[in-house]
Amino acid sequence: MKILPVILSGGAGSRLWPLSRQSAAKQFLALSGDRTMIQDTAARTTGEEFLPPVFICNASHVDLIKDQIDNYGAIIIEPEGRNTGPCAMIAALHGLSLGPDTLVLLAPADHVIDRPEAFLDALRAAAPIAAAGHHVTFGIMPDHAATGFGYIQQGAPLSNGLYEIASFQEKPDEATARDYLASGNYHWNSGIFLLNPSLVIEEMLSLASECSDPARKSYQDAERDGKVIALDPVAFARCKPEPVDIALMERTSKGAVLPCDLGWKDVGSFSAYYELHADGDAPVIKGDGYAHASPNSLIDTDGPLVALVGVENVGVIVRDGRVLVVNLDASQDVKKIVTQLKAENRTDKL
Structure with missing residues (x-):
């Protein structure tokens, strides 16, 4: 077998x-x-x-x-x-x-x-x-x-x-x-x-x-x-x-x-991505980023410096000139932005 x-x-x-x-x-x-x-x-x-x-x-x-x-x-x-x-x-x-x-x-x-x-x-x-x-x-x-x-x-x-x-x-x-x-x-x-x-x-x-x-x-x-x-x-x-x-x-x-x-783990959203790397409520930072007084937050940037101050449960994602700012509790809804971009025929952003 x-x-x-x-x-x-x-x-x-x-x-x-x-x-x-x-x-x-x-x-x-x-x-x-x-x-x-x-x-x-x-x-x-x-x-x-x-x-x-x-x-x-x-x-x-x-x-x-x-x-x-x-x-x-x-x-x-x-x-x-x-x-x-x-x-x-x-x-x-x-x-x-x-x-x-x-x-x-x-x-x-x-x-x-x-x-x-x-x-x-x-x-x-x-x-x-x-x-x-x-x-x-x-x-x-x-x-x-x-x-x-x-x-x-x-x-x-x-x-x-x-x-x-x-x-x-x-x-x-x-x-x-x-x-x-x-x-x-x-x-x-x-x-x-x-x-x-x-x-x-x-x-x-x-x-x-x-x-x-x-x-x-x-x-x-x-x-x-x-x-x-x-x-x-x-x-x-x-x-x-x-x-x-x-x-x-x-x-x-x-x-x-x-x-x-x-x-x-099913890494199907940015909240799941955060939890995959989280250590307590400390921010998860990948790339050039800083976070002050911003628990349960996520930064993932491919170049531009991203800084968070006094926010909570927020993700900031930067890729090839595209920037997403999302409440991690609402991260399942990111696909609605993709749907809107498709509807407007902005496939170059996808």
Whole structure:
């Protein structure tokens, strides 16, 4: 049994604009250490248990992947973004083409996992359950009542520390999140899955045909040039844009969750970026910056001096002449600026 890492790299990281831009999306940036996030993701899935990683990305990311990843199995090009449901189908088809005993690890390229050995242990525990006929997801054991993540409710126990999935829950309000935390039966949805390709193909064709049928056609009719596979754009455009959580996991009766503590972080906003580097309430400063009496603040500048005085919970980001000033509590709304720039056709700023 081998595990094929399929790394999803289609996102633009719009909530991290202008740090993350079309020419350098967040997964290609070193946000948590010396390596970029996509390099870290690939590095924790190497070894005798793994096949070389496959990347699903848009055309503009192909050269970045080639520059940053030394050994890869394939690069699969999405003609357009259609969410992660079609990606799961494509990943299953490609995994099955490599052998009937292959398992597919579907993982975003932009997550931080501080405990890679615990991640490997989790994969080893989950592999027999996935091989036996379950779609396995990894539930992050919550340490606070987060309202920015979806939750998974665990059901009846299976084996190896895994449970049936009782339900998926959308991002809750604060009171509901506190109830989830107190119950001990709810876990953050990591968006990481270990899948049996044959089972995925069978169930997605049954449960989500509007998403999976065109995805299968786009893979069958793809243009192949060495390790680069360009999905057929006409077929792919017909894919219903659904996340794998809805297309498969919420509809199947064969879902399983493994609660685990991986040191997992989803760096999806500037508040999360601040927390990734925070030491108490001291300001986080990257580049030429000063902060006086400005707790819980963030400076990240590529040149111009930035100084903060007497403010709190503020982020100032400077990249290539673009300046963002944001209340970190509202950092999820940065994508609205990106949407406005797109609407005004100011793509040179993206």
